[in-house]
Amino acid sequence: MADTPSEPRSPAPRTADDSPSPGPVPSEPAPELGELTFSDWHAHAEKLVGIGFLTIARRLPALVAHAARLAWLASPRDTVTTIVLSVFGGVFTAFGLLATTGVLSALFEAGPTPERVRAALPALILVGVAATLRTLVQAGAGWAQSRLDPQVSRIAEERLYGLTGRVELAAFDDPEFHDALQRARSRGVSMADTVVSTAVDLLTAAIGIAAAAGVLGVLHPVLLPLLALAVLPDAWAAVRSARMRYTTMYALIPAHRRKWIIGELLANREPAAEVRSFTMRGFLMRMYDAVSRAEQSIMLSLARRQTVARLVGEALGGVGTAVVYVALGLLLAAGAVPLAVAGAAVLAIRSGKSSLENLMYATNRLYEEGLYFTDFLDFCADAETRMSAGRTAPAPSSFERIAVDDVTFTYPGSDTPALRGVSIHIDRGEVVALVGENGSGKTTLAKILSGLYAPDGGHVRWDGTDLAGVDPDRLREHIAVIAQDHTRWPLTARHNIDMGTDKGEAALVAAAEVAGADQVVAGLPYGYNTLLDRRFKDGQELSGGQWQRIAVARGFHRDALLLICDEPTAALDARAEHALFERIRRHADGRTVLLITHRLASVRYADRIYVLDRGKVTEHGTHARLMDLGGLYAELYGLQARAYSA
Ligand SMILES: Nc1ncnc2c1ncn2[C@@H]1O[C@H](COP(=O)(O)OP(=O)(O)OP(=O)(O)O)[C@@H](O)[C@H]1O
Ligand SMILES: [Mg+2]
Incomplete structure (x- = not known):
């Protein structure tokens, strides 16, 4: 009856080099182990x-x-x-x-x-x-x-x-x-x-x-x-x-x-x-x-x-x-x-x-x-x-305007709110940009817009429908997210893009082209059927930027009403980045786009830009208006522009 203690048992640690002393014998004091007092x-x-x-x-x-x-x-x-x-x-x-x-x-x-x-x-x-x-x-x-x-x-x-x-x-x-x-x-x-x-x-x-x-x-x-x-x-x-x-x-x-x-x-x-x-x-x-x-x-x-x-x-x-x-x-x-x-x-x-x-x-x-x-x-x-109980209303099948109204959000267990009284709106067909420094709440707002978190206060509405009562699974079907911390799925290139849906080869290739993922796939030994996981036989690994191209292709393949791009180009080379922003600038083939990026040159053409600072919208308007305003946006834009013109 004396069973082994709870699994998962981590394997006996092995030394990382060939040094003769195999040792986990610590001579220095043990590091702090927070919760293990x-x-x-x-x-x-x-x-x-x-x-x-x-x-x-x-x-x-x-x-x-x-x-x-x-x-x-x-x-x-x-x-x-x-x-x-x-x-x-x-x-x-x-x-x-x-x-x-x-x-x-x-x-x-x-x-x-x-x-x-x-x-x-x-x-x-x-x-x-x-x-x-x-x-x-x-x-x-x-x-x-x-x-x-x-x-x-x-x-x-x-x-x-x-x-x-x-x-x-x-x-x-x-x-x-x-x-x-x-x-x-x-x-x-x-x-x-x-x-x-x-x-x-x-x-x-x-x-x-x-x-x-x-x-x-x-x-x-x-x-x-x-x-x-x-x-x-x-x-x-x-x-x-x-x-x-x-x-x-x-x-x-x-x-x-x-x-x-x-x-x-x-x-x-x-x-x-x-x-x-x-x-x-x-x-x-x-x-x-x-x-x-x-x-x-x-x-x-x-x-x-x-x-x-x-x-x-x-x-x-x-x-x-x-x-x-x-x-x-x-x-x-x-x-x-x-x-x-x-x-x-x-x-x-x-x-x-x-x-x-x-x-x-x-x-x-x-x-x-x-x-x-x-x-x-x-x-x-x-x-x-922990299920979204009571949220059973059907999701709207389209929208004219998505309105975020006075939204507040604090992560569970956190003391400081990540968003405080944020209000923005996105009209159908617009490209709206969200900019701000690290930790200002951009990704958090994107997650609320995509129905991943429910706001603590305020409302998100698609036209007249408050999303608080809407079945989040149904809602998410209408939203595509190119996530900042996208997952490197241990699946084939095909499934990394189509995510198990089957919309046919044409849709797959079209989505891959937008992001330049087609070039990545062309270099793989089994094309779209190549497994992207080195831990398995014949599995392949991609570079950081190649993975990002796949993630972008995934977002476009979903063909949703709202496309949220959270730092879609951070790892892309200049050519791929330019091609993607061009696509987004041309309203991403008719989609409504929320674009989050630190590349301010690429948000110039957005219909509207919101500047987030420590969880609050501090400025908003077109590029020209924000430049005139001379606030945080103008300052950040100036810094980047000078770096390039120097
Ligand atoms: N899962 C989480 N749990 C607790 N706090 C979080 C979590 N995710 C983010 N935060 C905190 O919320 C704040 C806003 O984070 P968020 O990721 O929205 O910033 P961001 O504007 O996207 O930054 P970046 O430009 O670096 O991507 C940060 O202070 C961060 O530490
Ligand atoms: Mg972020």
């Missing part, structure tokens, strides 16, 4: 240690119900088969035990041995038949149970990733969401099939006990409580040790995440070059080592406490078993039970005890797995609340 871990763990045995008992029915629901969703047929065959397994067990009493009674009768054996024969045949049938139905139940596993896994995984793909973008700015996601992803989701399987084990064991207890009850009622006495101490120890384990694991989540992130930096392709050029290895390894050591000492203390709990449980369990057999001996001596019944009782007690042990084991596992599985359920419930 010990007092915080323990404070969190303390709260959870409060979970008592009764709480566990109370939670079990709900867990079993969840498991049953999941199993039913996965396959009603296999669920029913598992349950029905398990019940029959128990019935045949009980039947076999009772038949054993018949065998023993016949054998213990007075008379010559051959006769006694003959008398015992019918009961003996019954025992054999019961044993065979039990084996058969148990095999059938096992088969149905193992068929459930992969089906349940699939359902749980699809649910998890269905939700992570649908939650509002803001969730990804929330560390609590990441923690919960990590818990759900690393262990929670993989527990779904295990929980179902353990719930079935629990059921099987319970049926086995019912069978043994029924037989014991028939033989002599006083044997029943004695049986419980022998097993309860073990159960206590097992549950206690599971609880310690879970609370420790829970508290270690931030450490695992930090380790995972550092491991990724050391093992992944993207940062590999910078890890070397900035000689980051020592720094990263020290950080890794600090987290690992803290984790190690906590795990060692856990192992010690678990061993103590197990020892105490087993010692008490031994005493309990002794009491059971002494009591049985006393009953025999007092003549309260005949010898044949005592013999059958010993068998029933052994069978019951093994079922009870299975039950305790399953209960304990179900509790432990249930804690992780609950993480998955909690994550799903939390993710449901």
